Amino acid sequence: MSTTGRPTPTADTRTTTRGHRLTQSPLNIRGAVDLSALAPAKHQERLKEQTTNEDGVQIIPGPLVRDVTVEALQEFLELSLHVPLVIVFRSDRSQGSLELARTLTDLVRDLNGTIGLGIVDADNAPEIVQAFQIQALPTTVAVLGGNPVPLFQGTAAPEDASKALDSVLQAAQQLGVLGRLDGDENGRLPEPELPPHVKEARAALDRGDLEAAHAAYTKAIKENPGDDESKLALSQVELFQRITDRDPQEVLQAASTAPLTDVDAHLLAADVEVMARMPESAFARLLDVIRTVSGDERDRARLRLIDLFGIVGIHDPVVSEARKQLASALM
Template sequence: MTQSPLNIRGAVDLSALAPAKEQERVKEQLMTKDGIEVVPGPFVRELTMENFQSFLELSLHVPLVIVFHSARSEGSQTLAKLLSSEIVRRNGAIGLGTVDADTERQIAQAFQIQAVPSTVAVLGGNPVPLFQGTAGPEDVTKALDSVLQASQQLGVSGVLDGDENGTLPEPDLPPHVKEARAALDRGDLDAAHEAYTLAIKDNPGDEASKVGLIQVELFQRISGRDPQNVLAVAATAEQTDIETHLLAADMEIAIQRPEAALTRLLGAIRHVTGDERDRVRLRLIELFSIIGIHEPLVTEARKQLANALM
């Protein structure tokens, strides 16, 4: 087994998760037992694109682990069974998602999985590499203990109740926001764009919908593009080739490489002027909102942007 340290500060935020205000509304609806949130849902579930987002939402309340397996790898199947057994033994303290890397390639790509088995923890919306390769019972126990310890530090300490049909309660959202979420669930970016636009028109102060619209527009720009090809082209492009670098930065955000995206555009903005510089500046501001304006990565990037514009 190749072990990776649990690095909370190095984790990348999953920007599609519910905004803080919505998270609080959900928390208010959860039952508590001895001061601990009791979260509806099974201990172990097979993940698909249909239930992937709702599973990630659980990470705001309960520590999660995802194991990527394949029928072509006996070792990955053995590891998935071992993890399932250990998760069930912990009685809801950690949730497990199992992903068939052959059939759910979009999920595997989102986590940049290169080989199976691979195991990732998700804590408070942050994906953290746990280990790659097979592992024995002792290694699995130690890894899950590390996940629990890290989740306590982050204040994520709820427990699943084991209900196979249980789901998180839905926050009370404005109609157009609900429409946008539903459109995203079915992969209709155009409908989501229209719904978020209407939500903002109804409530110009709806910052969450503004970020949602920015995210939708990003995914519209990269829709149908191959990440490897986009980044390969950008690797040899002149820094003045704004179109190429804007697209590459979008792709880096989508594949959870925010630092690379910001570094790319901060480099580009120093080599262009006029309208092109303004385009890069505006895109950086959009990416700041997606990553989170209070994230240390963004705080430092904003300082660099200010210096570049002087």
């Protein structure tokens, strides 16, 4: 029996990284689109400035029509922060869905980049179907500013589909999503130009040098204390540093028999759980510690919990609930 009252969890610590850079999947574990996975607002603002021409028109490299896979979904959602998009869910088993995809393809190409179309093969991307909570095929969804909006379900005549696209463009106008795609079949949403220290940190991460990345992000924050992106990246680097060369199963096994007063054991276990995409377990663990200890030890657990909130994503419902529990635990 665990002295913490929880069974030992099994950790799957496979994560998506670029070098050592932690990236989040836009599909969360509850089967919904996780907007907290998208790049921060400042990142998007820099990208908008970078891609706006002398006439004030934002031109984004990329095809007018593309297949959307699980691997490409995050980039597609980020594109919707700049260009209005539509997704049609199709299947080879549904002739109507294939016809609708062809109709939308023709209509979107006629709009000359003012709207983009993503085609999801529902049979080969069930994760996306689940994330968008698709109930029938075909289904068409608009994506504006990272937010999926149901458009229509079932087939549609070309004139009706055209009216639906017009409504998307009108909504995009009101939301200020006014970018255009240039039609380049090989084009991709570009990375924004970064400050020198951030470039240095990214390069260090790509070669796996966590110490150099830590130093570079620290410099970036010192130069710009309001750089929230670098603060988050620094927290991610520190998380990697804490668990590097640690065996996740050994860490969790040790914590399962450690008393809640063994703060170090539970801090490390919470790190492993977050990396294993088990934030609920990590937060519950640290909240138990906070309720049990006091003084400096309690403050250490509180600060680590807040740090992990930022890594998981402040808009994640799990974080919102844990914040409420933290406030209650501190009273």
